[in-house]
Amino acid sequence: MLSLVYSSLLAICIYAVWIVRRRSRGLPLPPGPTRYPIVGNAFQMPRQYEYFTFAEWRRQWGDYIYLKVFGLDLLVLNSYTAAKELLERRGGHFSDRPQFIVAGELVGWNKLTAISPYDDHFKNQRRLLSRTIGGKNAEKFWPVEERERRKFLLQLFEEPENLMELIRRLEGTVILNISHGYSVEKNNDPFVVLAEKCMDNFSTATTYGAFLVDVIPALRFIPEWLPGGGFKRIAREYGMNLHATVEMPWNYVKKEMAAGKARSSFTSQLLTSAEEDEELVKTTAFSLFSGGSDTAVASLILFFLLMVLYPDKQAKAQEEIDALTGGQYLPTLHDRSKLPYTEALMLEVLRWRPIADVNVGFPHRCMTEDVFEGYRIPEGTLCLPNIWAMCHDPEYYSDPSEFKPERFMKDPPELDPRNLVFGFGRRCICPGRSLADSSVWLTVALVLATCNISKGLDENGNEVDPVVKFSSSTICRAEDFKYTIKPRSEKVVQLVKESQLDYNVL
Template sequence: MPVQFLCFLTVIKVGCGDSDIRTQIFWSCSKHSKMLNILPTWIDCIVLMIVFSWLKLLQQRKSPNYPPGPKGYPLIGNMLEMMVSEMWEVARKWRSSYGEFIYLKSLNQTVFVINSYEIAVELLEKRSLNYSDRPSTITLSELQQWDWAFTMKPYGEEWRRLRAPLQKFFDPANLAQLDNVLEYEAEKLLHNLIRSPGDYEMHVRTAVASFIMTTIYGHEVTTSDDPSVNLAKEGVEQVSLALRPGEYLVDILPWLKYVPKWFPGAGFQVIAERAAKLSHDTRRLPFIEARDKIISGKSTSSSLTEQEIERCQKVGGLLSEEDEDRISSMSGVGYLAGGDTSFAAIMSLLLAMIAFPEVQKRAQAEIDEVVGTDRLPKLSDRMQLPYCMAMCKEVNRWNPVIPFGLAHLSKRDDTYNGYFIPAKSIMLPNQWAMLHDPEEYPEPSIFRPERFLPGIGERVQRDPAKVAFGFGRRICPGRFMAENTVFIMAVQILAVFDICKALNDKGEVIEPEVKFTHDGVARYPLPFECAIKPRSREAIELLREE
């Protein structure tokens, strides 16, 4: 074997050590070869060229300066650490070891966790043109066919075309036309709570879903078993499941998508087939029902779908297939996203009223003083109810519905504070860490609406809406509607009812467990016992008058 080749193997074995040592070893071997009078052959020349080229590459190559982060494992990197439950809390605890900007690696994917509000604003808002893409997965986009939802599309013309009408419809200037619909749904919720207070979770979900269905499709939900409610619930659950890191192996090994569903171990293909049908039904069925009513003149309520259909008819006369694809996609996103998040927020508020009864008493006192007891609160009362507004803000901070935010994707290479951010990096805004930062929100586990009210010598803390609804161009287009929904349902419930700790069969108080679960994206309170009681006979009479 040529000595130069032996020297090559020696350099390889030294690996990534000091380049000077590798050079010395190489020249020592070369010197030894001369001493042995071994004539170089053409193979030796090729080996020498490879060695010199490789050494030059090693000397020129500099490891990118990434932020600090947990070391991870060979090949898989930090994949296992990213698959833990409540990753947002794990990442928040990493702050003490690695800081506010954390580097992770999952197989070949670069991931950055943003624990700081300031860093999130700098990257996701001030540099939003570079950080407004979304990462995609084989499962969601190709197999389950949720790629029609613009929330999963990359930033670009198609994304803007689908999002713009939804954003305009839910703009604060346009929301006033929905006040009557929202107040009507809140009053329906109160009546249902009078009839069967133990079913409060079902009543809240139905009320929120009915408001969403009315505003998006012009369809009022009258029963809890409405097919549209169940369809949306199943759709959200399926998408949330598919978004869990490592849930489907095909997202790690993309070639598995070609495996037929009958092949042993290909159960994900069967799941994907069912999910694809659910995706189609979620997008098309409510839209088709609304479209047919609108075109036949049988629609009884104005809606987003009606406005878009009428606009298309004015422009082109007929509703084209392209129009239907666009409207059904846009409406489907509002249908899926709106109800689930508002439901989770209202359930968190009810839990907080039990766990922190002093907040409930102060909110009720403000309602009684400002509104009185002869009518229900209205959205127009909001500015005169600052404590109630602060209470709703605190819901978003205390239990953010989407604690880990929705991932952004970088388009181009970038640097921040000297750290390198490669193109196609996943950026995870840790909204939980930002909203539970003790520097900004002292005693973050305590539900304290006073944080957002001016006080003597105290600083008003950052509005959670700046974090909880996302960042930059990917901020939630329905955030103002969500705030209105939580506010009106909260103040009307507190105007009429006391939310109390439940009693067991022995008459003993059941202390509520402040615990939460999550479905992959959204975070909900675990089922909890509570007693919802009318505050007075006058409150019940008030409902009858309304």
């Protein structure tokens, strides 16, 4: 009797799904530019700075725009409302990643968290990351954060002309300490250099349209020596870089553990427990390392640029910090709640120029056909949240092009940009957002407490306005600009030297 009931229920469910799909077939696709036979919108797609073009199209086509590029269905989400509805409330339908032929299949990035399929391997990686650095778990890494960022201040006093390299070294050593217990002691460290090259490869390989084979998958079968087959040579080079970047820190931990002198880290803790598969630990550790370095570097470079551009905001935050510390100690993460303007300034850095302007390199893939506001979203559609458009939406931000930390001091404050810049949905929101958030805030507070940042000088000693220009890739980074960085006083230099405490990492 029960089997008959179950069979009947199953038949009813199948019939219901069939009815829904049949009805959805008659619904229109979302609005968007006119599509042409075969190529669709291929020749209308912007070559760079896609977020500007998509934001402009919003005026004509609305909050979401449907595009067809050869055989690919794309849905650009220009509004927070649309992204939240589809990518969060309906996250079960939009939790997969697209199939990257070069970055995924040929290079091997599909084994790592960023673009891996929504399968058990991915879920296990997320579980390890959440257990280690998610939420309150990130607080156990505050000591290494504070120790290394205070070292950074001394290096900045000594080598202000090497700002970009010092930031890369800082983020490399913090995340490598956490992921593998490795300490970076000099510029151009081989682990950091290799990782940077690997992340540049990743940024290129996951930028939509970089390789035609990702648009026309059948091209994967052409030989490397034929015209158009050069992507295979590039993929082989990228794959070698990826392999070395994964294996080098992993082998370092194994060697240190065998010698009985490994520092406590994400990798050593999980290997010691012997509860997890080694390959899973290896790929997850690299996902932590790679995901935590590049974005933090871009955020901090942007902070320094903005302090050159807006000295009045810098001075206001410094006044707040001085009022709290009295110049007697350096701010710590425990002071965060007492420094609301510094917090607001950090949030405005995240909003003003989001590091991932459009998640073109990290789109969500619609796993089953869906219907949204009367429009049909085909199965396999890639959803691209336009983070830049959302961060500059006048519905949520007054004078969105202006750099105004005060917007987050209002009652109520404007939309917290962390709801946007760390991604959407169950699989795509950054698992290390708590760690990233605290690390950026701490660097901002320490630098403001100890440094004055101003315009650079030309050969005649005249101030030079910085050139504001950004790269057009998966990770948006400010390009080189002129600046001057000096300690605020001899007293702060001495304070930084005296604060070099011997923290325990974990």
